[in-house]
Amino acid sequence: MGHRGPGNGHRTEQTILVHGGTLWTEDGPRRADVRVTGESIAEIGALTPGRHEEVIDAAGLHVLPGMIDVHVHVGDTIGRCELADTFPTASELAVRTGITTVAGFVTQRSGETLGDAIERCRARARGRTHCDVAFHLTPTVWPWDWAELAGLVSAGFNTFKLYTTYREAGLFTSYERLGIVMERLAPLGARLLVHCEDDATLAAVESSGLDFTDPRTHAMLRPERAEVVAVESVLDLAARTGCGVHVVHVSTADALAHIAAARGRAAVSCETAPHYLRFTDAALAGGHGHRYLCTPPLRSEATRIRLEAAAATGSFELFATDHCAFTRADKDARRDDIRAVPKGLAGIGALIPAMFELLVKRHRRPLGELALRLAANPAKLLGVYPKKGAIAVGSDADLVVVDTDGPPHPVTSTLADSYETYPGRTTTLNVRQVLVRGRLVVEDGALVDRRHPAGRILA
Numbered sequence: 421m422g423h424r425g426p427g428n429g430h431r432t433e434q435t436i437l438v439h440g441g442t443l444w445t446e447d448g449p450r451r452a453d454v455r456v457t458g459e460s461i462a463e464i465g466a467l468t469p470g471r472h473e474e475v476i477d478a479a480g481l482h483v484l485p486g487m488i489d490v491h492v493h494v495g496d497t498i499g500r501c502e503l504a505d506t507f508p509t510a511s512e513l514a515v516r517t518g519i520t521t522v523a524g525f526v527t528q529r530s531g532e533t534l535g536d537a538i539e540r541c542r543a544r545a546r547g548r549t550h551c552d553v554a555f556h557l558t559p560t561v562w563p564w565d566w567a568e569l570a571g572l573v574s575a576g577f578n579t580f581k582l583y584t585t586y587r588e589a590g591l592f593t594s595y596e597r598l599g600i601v602m603e604r605l606a607p608l609g610a611r612l613l614v615h616c617e618d619d620a621t622l623a624a625v626e627s628s629g630l631d632f633t634d635p636r637t638h639a640m641l642r643p644e645r646a647e648v649v650a651v652e653s654v655l656d657l658a659a660r661t662g663c664g665v666h667v668v669h670v671s672t673a674d675a676l677a678h679i680a681a682a683r684g685r686a687a688v689s690c691e692t693a694p695h696y697l698r699f700t701d702a703a704l705a706g707g708h709g710h711r712y713l714c715t716p717p718l719r720s721e722a723t724r725i726r727l728e729a730a731a732a733t734g735s736f737e738l739f740a741t742d743h744c745a746f747t748r749a750d751k752d753a754r755r756d757d758i759r760a761v762p763k764g765l766a767g768i769g770a771l772i773p774a775m776f777e778l779l780v781k782r783h784r785r786p787l788g789e790l791a792l793r794l795a796a797n798p799a800k801l802l803g804v805y806p807k808k809g810a811i812a813v814g815s816d817a818d819l820v821v822v823d824t825d826g827p828p829h830p831v832t833s834t835l836a837d838s839y840e841t842y843p844g845r846t847t848t849l850n851v852r853q854v855l856v857r858g859r860l861v862v863e864d865g866a867l868v869d870r871r872h873p874a875g876r877i878l879a
């Protein structure tokens with residue numbers, strides 16, 4: 421078992437052979453070896469190790485495409501709080517759990533050009549990330565610079581993100597403007613990610629008499645129907661414009677039902693986060709409820725049960741974390757007023773183990789579900805499939821060798837000084853080796869080379 425180093429022989433180009441494993445793609449399992457040359461997959465089949473070839477012995481193990489978390493908040497400031505995770509910490513945990521690409525957000529700030537914003541965010545990741553990084557763009561100056569838009573898409577920015585709420589943060593976009601953006605994005609083949617909570621529904625919630633020391637009040641302020649109303653409106657716009665639309669962090673089964681019903685008339689996909697499948701508003705009760713404040717909020721057990729059933733039967737194209745880890749100090753500082761507590765949960769390190777435990781162990785789904793919903797479909801959303809998200813000749817050699825039945829170990833959602841979202845949860849999924857574009861970055865669950873991060877910024 422393990423990993424044999426290269427010999428001393430002369431080599432023109434470095435190759436690695438992943439030998440003896442079972443490959444999983446969205447098409448199912450296949451017993452085959454994978455030869456990696458440089459950054460790409462060169463051959464797949466029954467392959468014999470070369471005399472001086474570096475060999476990863478995957479006998480008895482499973483080989484997955486490098487997985488992708490399309491929704492992470494890292495190395496950024498949200499409100500008054502600096503996020504707990506930087507690219508070094510978040511990307512380390514990502515690769516150690518089998519994630520080889522993450523997608524973050526470029527949110528334009530006031531007084532800043534979109535180009536400045538892109539450069540500011542790239543600088544946070546450049547040379548400091550162990551996995552590859554993509555960015556979704558959120559322009560905040562209306563109207564957008566439509567001439568600049570086409571150039572951004574041809575430069576590789578395939579996804580944009582807008583919000584139907586957060587007026588006070590300067591992020592609100594009306595349905596009218598969403599429709600205009602969709603008309604512009606559709607012919608470019610770019611996709612729009614939308615945070616769906618109807619602002620008028622939220623504004624109409626009667627807040628007098630509510631107890632703002634009780635974290636459960638946050639869920640009352642952001643009711644399920646706000647998500648449903650916004651999703652209905654966005655689906656209509658998607659159908660009218662033909663724009664590809666992706667609904668982020670779906671938290672209600674009713675909104676999901678509307679999305680499912682619209683798939684024939686609109687190019688729509690959606691994600692949920694593992695915390696909506698594992699936790700309920702019961703987590704908001706008791707002394708530590710403020711730690712579980714996130715938006716959209718955790719829902720009722722009845723909703724969670726429906727979401728879990730939908731996840732197990734393939735209703736979500738993909739799963740993503742909305743990783744947004746705040747420091748313990750920031751979570752605790754104003755816990756006596758839940759309106760002032762920063763909303764967000766750590767999750768990046770829990771994505772793969774939590775979905776493995778839920779889909780594969782609990783619901784007996786094949787391991788290919790992870791290849792489909794955590795690699796292929798996320799890569800398609802980002803517009804980088806099959807370069808990423810696939811095990812195919814010519815694809816980037818992003819590969820993950822796992823033992824699904826290893827010793828149980830704790831699920832860890834962040835390496836930063838932030839509250840653990842999944843305390844006491846364990847997984848038998850053990851990550852042995854991870855390649856990022858042909859480079860071995862993880863061996864037996866640990867970083868190989870901390871000082872030379874291998875990640876690249878995709879766009």
Ligand SMILES: [Zn+2]
Nearest residue numbers: 491493742744
């Ligand atoms: Zn988010």
